Amino acid sequence: MNVPNMLTMSRFVMIPLFLALYFNDHSVTALLVVLLAGLTDLLDGYIARRSGQITTTGIMLDPLADKLMMLSVIAALLVGGEIPWAAAILMAIREVGMIASSAFFHFRGMKTVPANVFGKVTTAVYYLAIMLLFLDQPGGVAVLWCAVVLSFLTTGVYLMKFRNLNQAS
Numbered sequence: 001m002n003v004p005n006m007l008t009m010s011r012f013v014m015i016p017l018f019l020a021l022y023f024n025d026h027s028v029t030a031l032l033v034v035l036l037a038g039l040t041d042l043l044d045g046y047i048a049r050r051s052g053q054i055t056t057t058g059i060m061l062d063p064l065a066d067k068l069m070m071l072s073v074i075a076a077l078l079v080g081g082e083i084p085w086a087a088a089i090l091m092a093i094r095e096v097g098m099i100a101s102s103a104f105f106h107f108r109g110m111k112t113v114p115a116n117v118f119g120k121v122t123t124a125v126y127y128l129a130i131m132l133l134f135l136d137q138p139g140g141v142a143v144l145w146c147a148v149v150l151s152f153l154t155t156g157v158y159l160m161k162f163r164n165l166n167q168a169s
Contacts, residue, residue, distance in 0.1 A: 004048035005058050007040040011065035014040075015072045022076045030076070031134040037069050038127055045115070059112065063102060066123075067095045073130060082133050083144060090148050094155060105162070113161045118154040125150055 001009075014037045021030035044062060048054045071092060078088040102112060125147040132140030 002048075002053045002055065002058075004044040004051075004053050005055060005061070007044035007047070008058060008062045008065050010040055011037045011069055015069055018069070019072055019076060022080070027080075027134050031131065034069065034073060034130060034134075035127070037065075038123075041066055060102075060106060064099060067099050070126070071095050077130075077133060083141060087141070087144055087148055091151070094148075094151055098155070105166075110162075110166045113158050113165060116157070116161070118150075118157050122147060122150045122154045 014033050018030050018033040018037075021027075021033060041062070044058070048058055074083070074088050074091050074095075077083045078085065106112060125143065129140055129144035129147050132138075132143055
């Protein structure tokens with residue numbers, strides 16, 4: 001197993017750690033785990049591309065780790081009463097839909113769309129919202145709603161690119 005894949009796998013381990021910390025009233029430490037997961041996400045992609053260590057395993061597990069971490073954060077914030085049900089439901093629908101569709105199309109031999117600037121901006125806005133919410137700062141829910149809207153717009157961009165990529169090949 002290469003370094004990028006080990007970093008990806010570490011994010012799966014961080015999910016129960018995050019949940020244990022959050023639900024035992026260590027929200028700032030839980031936030032640090034989420035931020036560390038985000039850092040490993042940046043690092044694994046950078047290292048994989050820079051060193052030519054891109055693998056099919058990494059291509060599949062990296063977004064899965066990200067989406068499962070996000071679902072865990074959504075669930076924690078919802079149970080903690082920090083975010084509205086509507087936002088949590090929309091976020092969960094998108095994340096689960098992305099996981100299911102990625103697996104469905106991958107196992108049908110279709111090409112996947114690599115991350116692009118829209119996805120990266122969406123992720124950055126989600127992280128900003130999460131930080132504001134965890135640190136009990138004003139505007140967290142408003143930023144979260146911006147991230148939700150942006151995530152659905154980004155999904156539309158991905159779907160168009162996916163269709164174009166798979167029609168061309």
